[in-house]
Amino acid sequence: xxxxxxxxxxxxxxxxxxxxxxxxxxxxxxxxxxxxxxxxxxxxxxxxxxxxxxxxxxxxxxxxxxxxxxxxxxxxxxxxxxxxxxxxxxxxxxxxxxxxxxxxxxxxxxxxxxxxxxx
Amino acid sequence: xxxxxxxxxxxxxxxxxxxxxxxxxxxxxxxxxxxxxxxxxxxxxxxxxxxxxxxxxxxxxxxxxxxxxxxxxxxxxxxxxxxxxxxxxxxxxxxxxxxxxxxxxxxxxxxxx
Numbered sequence: 001x002x003x004x005x006x007x008x009x010x011x012x013x014x015x016x017x018x019x020x021x022x023x024x025x026x027x028x029x030x031x032x033x034x035x036x037x038x039x040x041x042x043x044x045x046x047x048x049x050x051x052x053x054x055x056x057x058x059x060x061x062x063x064x065x066x067x068x069x070x071x072x073x074x075x076x077x078x079x080x081x082x083x084x085x086x087x088x089x090x091x092x093x094x095x096x097x098x099x100x101x102x103x104x105x106x107x108x109x110x111x112x113x114x115x116x117x118x119x
Numbered sequence: 120x121x122x123x124x125x126x127x128x129x130x131x132x133x134x135x136x137x138x139x140x141x142x143x144x145x146x147x148x149x150x151x152x153x154x155x156x157x158x159x160x161x162x163x164x165x166x167x168x169x170x171x172x173x174x175x176x177x178x179x180x181x182x183x184x185x186x187x188x189x190x191x192x193x194x195x196x197x198x199x200x201x202x203x204x205x206x207x208x209x210x211x212x213x214x215x216x217x218x219x220x221x222x223x224x225x226x227x228x229x230x231x232x
Contacts, residue, residue, distance in 0.1 A: 035221070037169075045161075045169065045212055047221040059219040095168050103175060104216040105159035109168035 002026040002108040004096045009113030016086050016117075022079040022096030022110060030054070030074035033099035035106060036081050038092035048094070049081065064090075086117045121145050121215050125224035131232040138200040140227045142213035147193045150217065157217035160189055160198045163226075164209045172211075173198065205231060 008020040022034070036048040049070040051058045058070045069082040079096055093114050097106035122145040132138040148157045156176035161169040171180045173189035176196055186201045200207055208231060213224040 044210075044226045045163075045214075045223040047214075047223065050219065050221065061220050100171075100174060103159075104157070105171055105174040105214065106161075106169070107171045107174075107180065109170070112168055 002098065004098060004108060004110035006094065006096050006110045006113040009094065009115045011116045011118065012086055013119050014086060014088055014117055017082070017084045018086060018115060020081040020083065020094055020096075020113060020115070022081075024077045024079065024096075024098070027098070029072075029077040032101075033104060034072060034079045035097045035099070036070065036079075037095045037097050037106070037109075038090075039095070039112075040089075040092045043092075046092070050099075051079070083115070086115075088117050091115060091117045120220055121148065121218065121222050123213050123215055123222050123224040125211075125213060125227050127227060128225065129228040129230065131230045132200075132203045133232045134205065135202050136232075138203050138207070138229055140198045140211055140213075140229075142191075142196040142198070142224050144194045144196070144215055148215045148217040149193050156192050156196070157215055158189075158191070158196050159214045159216060160187075161212045161214065162207075162209045163212065169212065200229070203229070203231070 003025045005023045035050040049060045051070045055072045067085045071080045093112040095112045096110040098108040100107040124143045126141045158176040160173040163169040177189045210226045
């Protein structure tokens with residue numbers, strides 16, 4: 001059974017940093033692209049970033065480009081999102097999501113971790 | 120960026136009746152080399168993460184009831200719930216995975232009339 005467990009959320013001040021982790025199990029981690037998708041309170045889904053299985057290629061939403069860094073440790077089956085220069089508008093639930101086997105839709109999601117940026 | 124626009128924003132349907140949600144993309148998400156539409160549909164119930172229902176615009180994910188169906192091609196897509204059940208109350212999102220940035224529709228809230 002695929003499991004994705006996010007951690008690292010919490011309260012952070014504007015301009016601060018936070019690192020999110022997503023521990024994966026139940027599948028061959030390095031074979032799959034992984035993404036972060038966020039959801040501000042009461043709002044819709046916003047894709048944040050994606051990394052290919054090998055870890056070599058990453059893409060970011062314009063709203064986080066230059067501030068967030070996505071990486072993965074395939075030896076530990078962990079996905080990371082380093083968030084710097086955080087803004088109030090980054091406040092959201094952050095979901096870790098796995099790409100499909102034969103497609104790039106998100107076929108498994110974690111429960112999410114809440115990040116609140118506030119002074 | 121490809122903009123995904125859903126309609127309506129919300130709809131109320133009687134139990135056992137059909138619910139239809141439209142999703143339009145600002146440019147084609149049909150890849151001619153494989154004739155596949157790079158569109159997915161998700162269901163999000165209150166307090167839960169999203170769940171994949173449909174990919175390639177019309178392929179049901181394993182375990183998804185057959186009352187859920189997807190159709191469309193190019194820029195126009197539809198999610199249909201053929202016989203609404205109480206457990207289908209949720210927000211539904213379309214998403215394109217044709218290119219980055221991946222983009223979602225704004226969501227459609229489905230309620231019971």
